[in-house]
Amino acid sequence: MTGLLPWLEWAGVAVFALTGALVAARKQMDPFGFALLGTVTGIGGGTLRDILLGIRPVPWILDPTVVVICLVVSLAAFFTAHLFEREGRAKAILWADALGLALFTVTGTAKALGADAPAISAVMLGVVTATFGGIIRDILAGDVPLALRRDIYVTAALAGAIVFVLANRLLSPEVDDLLGFAVVFLIRGLAIARGWSLPQYGGRG
Amino acid sequence: MTGLLPWLEWAGVAVFALTGALVAARKQMDPFGFALLGTVTGIGGGTLRDILLGIRPVPWILDPTVVVICLVVSLAAFFTAHLFEREGRAKAILWADALGLALFTVTGTAKALGADAPAISAVMLGVVTATFGGIIRDILAGDVPLALRRDIYVTAALAGAIVFVLANRLLSPEVDDLLGFAVVFLIRGLAIARGWSLPQYGGRG
Amino acid sequence: MTGLLPWLEWAGVAVFALTGALVAARKQMDPFGFALLGTVTGIGGGTLRDILLGIRPVPWILDPTVVVICLVVSLAAFFTAHLFEREGRAKAILWADALGLALFTVTGTAKALGADAPAISAVMLGVVTATFGGIIRDILAGDVPLALRRDIYVTAALAGAIVFVLANRLLSPEVDDLLGFAVVFLIRGLAIARGWSLPQYGGRG
Numbered sequence: 001m002t003g004l005l006p007w008l009e010w011a012g013v014a015v016f017a018l019t020g021a022l023v024a025a026r027k028q029m030d031p032f033g034f035a036l037l038g039t040v041t042g043i044g045g046g047t048l049r050d051i052l053l054g055i056r057p058v059p060w061i062l063d064p065t066v067v068v069i070c071l072v073v074s075l076a077a078f079f080t081a082h083l084f085e086r087e088g089r090a091k092a093i094l095w096a097d098a099l100g101l102a103l104f105t106v107t108g109t110a111k112a113l114g115a116d117a118p119a120i121s122a123v124m125l126g127v128v129t130a131t132f133g134g135i136i137r138d139i140l141a142g143d144v145p146l147a148l149r150r151d152i153y154v155t156a157a158l159a160g161a162i163v164f165v166l167a168n169r170l171l172s173p174e175v176d177d178l179l180g181f182a183v184v185f186l187i188r189g190l191a192i193a194r195g196w197s198l199p200q201y202g203g204r205g
Numbered sequence: 206m207t208g209l210l211p212w213l214e215w216a217g218v219a220v221f222a223l224t225g226a227l228v229a230a231r232k233q234m235d236p237f238g239f240a241l242l243g244t245v246t247g248i249g250g251g252t253l254r255d256i257l258l259g260i261r262p263v264p265w266i267l268d269p270t271v272v273v274i275c276l277v278v279s280l281a282a283f284f285t286a287h288l289f290e291r292e293g294r295a296k297a298i299l300w301a302d303a304l305g306l307a308l309f310t311v312t313g314t315a316k317a318l319g320a321d322a323p324a325i326s327a328v329m330l331g332v333v334t335a336t337f338g339g340i341i342r343d344i345l346a347g348d349v350p351l352a353l354r355r356d357i358y359v360t361a362a363l364a365g366a367i368v369f370v371l372a373n374r375l376l377s378p379e380v381d382d383l384l385g386f387a388v389v390f391l392i393r394g395l396a397i398a399r400g401w402s403l404p405q406y407g408g409r410g
Numbered sequence: 411m412t413g414l415l416p417w418l419e420w421a422g423v424a425v426f427a428l429t430g431a432l433v434a435a436r437k438q439m440d441p442f443g444f445a446l447l448g449t450v451t452g453i454g455g456g457t458l459r460d461i462l463l464g465i466r467p468v469p470w471i472l473d474p475t476v477v478v479i480c481l482v483v484s485l486a487a488f489f490t491a492h493l494f495e496r497e498g499r500a501k502a503i504l505w506a507d508a509l510g511l512a513l514f515t516v517t518g519t520a521k522a523l524g525a526d527a528p529a530i531s532a533v534m535l536g537v538v539t540a541t542f543g544g545i546i547r548d549i550l551a552g553d554v555p556l557a558l559r560r561d562i563y564v565t566a567a568l569a570g571a572i573v574f575v576l577a578n579r580l581l582s583p584e585v586d587d588l589l590g591f592a593v594v595f596l597i598r599g600l601a602i603a604r605g606w607s608l609p610q611y612g613g614r615g
Contacts, residue, residue: 030403032359036336036352039329047257049225052457054466056259061317061326068325078406112471120478121471124449131446135550140340142349144552147446148434154442198440201488229558235608237564241541242556244534252462261464266522266531273530283611345545347554 010102015096016133017042017070021077022093023141031078038074043135056109086133102184104130105160106177119165126161152191217308219339220301222247223277226282228299228346237284243279250338258320307389309335310365311382331366345405357396365389422513425506426543427452427480431487432503433551441488448484455543512594514540516571516587519602529575562601570594
């Protein structure tokens with residue numbers, strides 16, 4: 001971790017808030033629907049992580065910077081989302097979500113290691129942080145969560161969290177975030193760009 | 206806050222439990238489905254608020270008064286809900302929900318200010334407290350959350366929470382709860398009565 | 411409680427993880443979808459209980475045994491679930507869920523009593539622990555939660571939790587877990603085997 005942690009967290013919050021707002025656009029919500037869905041998506045994963053870690057109160061209550069980021073991004077999206085075509089917006093959701101996934105895998109795993117969690121719990125918390133904001137977004141919007149669809153998603157976060165922990169322990173804390181981020185974004189990005197998916201369950205129905 | 210906080214909280218719990226039980230009636234659940242949905246709706250928003258604030262354990266574990274209120278209201282609803290016509294019940298859900306929204310906006314914002322949260326976090330927690338019981342209710346029942354539909358809902362809670370904080374800081378803590386409650390209930394009530402809604406997102410689909 | 415608490419907890423985690431993985435099979439997910447849904451189902455109820463009790467961090471962060479159990483069970487299910495016919499799998503989900511319900515009612519109520527919760531809160535926490543893993547599983551998978559369907563489910567957990575508390579207070583802590591477990595599994599098992607249900611709400615629609 002190279003001291004970038006707060007910036008990575010803020011960037012992850014912003015892009016996830018953007019995905020929430022774009023889903024709100026697809027569902028034709030009003031400005032406050034945008035704000036609610038954007039904010040819940042932006043801070044949901046990190047809030048769950050901090051609750052599980054037992055940090056209290058959750059940090060955004062004392063320093064609401066991330067809430068402000070979510071509100072600004074959501075309302076900006078309300079007034080600009082029409083600039084994208086419908087298909088452009090669906091793609092923007094996927095790519096912003098991929099960026100947020102990579103950022104939150106890194107910050108989630110880093111925060112867990114910083115709280116002295118063992119390696120396997122740190123990996124688990126990295127995956128939870130990265131995926132639950134989007135899961136809450138999709139559940140609220142009435143969609144099947146992206147994280148449970150067939151394309152490679154949880155896999156990317158899991159691989160990145162493992163690489164982060166290995167780099168942190170075996171290489172150097174200077175490069176763990178960069179390596180972890182790159183692994184998630186590369187795997188998830190290739191999955192989006194090439195339509196990759198894992199072998200699905202092939203049982204008898 | 207005029208010392209009414211626990212009473213307002215109990216009243217909010219009771220009316221939200223009622224909305225949960227009435228949704229259970231619409232879904233034709235058995236008595237324990239009523240009890241579960243009523244209780245989760247009644248204490249869900251406040252429980253999330255207390256978890257976010259880091260109050261532990263959550264207060265109803267030490268003093269289960271609110272749980273008892275939820276159970277009594279839910280079971281009473283099971284045996285009396287048939288007295289309302291179907292349409293009367295849909296209206297009762299909306300109005301009880303509006304009352305709960307106003308009560309929980311006030312108690313949520315007040316508790317957050319009491320825990321020394323900054324103004325913007327207090328507003329956010331007021332909105333979360335007021336809306337999440339109903340969101341959990343609607344998700345469990347398989348409906349689109351009322352809070353995300355197009356009519357004015359989150360807006361009312363947000364306006365009331367802001368008025369509460371302003372009144373608390375600038376006027377007098379004697380009147381903040383009354384003013385906050387009035388603002389939420391007036392805005393939400395007018396939205397229900399007149400079918401008001403905000404301009405929805407008007408982009409290209 | 412006869413010193414079996416950790417073993418009962420692990421068994422409950424394993425059978426709930428199995429139900430999550432079998433639902434993932436029905437939804438034709440990939441291996442990581444199995445792992446995510448299995449893990450969330452296996453540790454969801456206990457995690458919520460520990461958050462409500464204010465135990466921090468949640469115990470699986472310090473000792474990830476239950477996470478490992480969930481991952482092993484989920485991946486084992488991915489490679490073996492095809493051995494069951496579709497109908498056999500639907501039945502396996504129901505019965506494993508019943509076993510987990512009985513185990514988690516006991517461990518949830520026991521942990522709450524151990525944290526000095528009053529009787530009614532201990533009963534409530536037993537029911538929450540037993541039902542919420544499955545509720546989260548069903549919500550994520552887009553199904554109506556089993557706990558809210560018409561067959562006897564919450565009822566069984568509630569009866570078992572009450573019997574547990576009564577046995578613990580009036581008889582002997584040596585037998586509370588056995589009695590509580592037996593009550594839940596017997597009631598829920600009979601409900602499954604005989605298609606029992608409670609009188610549903612019989613109002614005017």
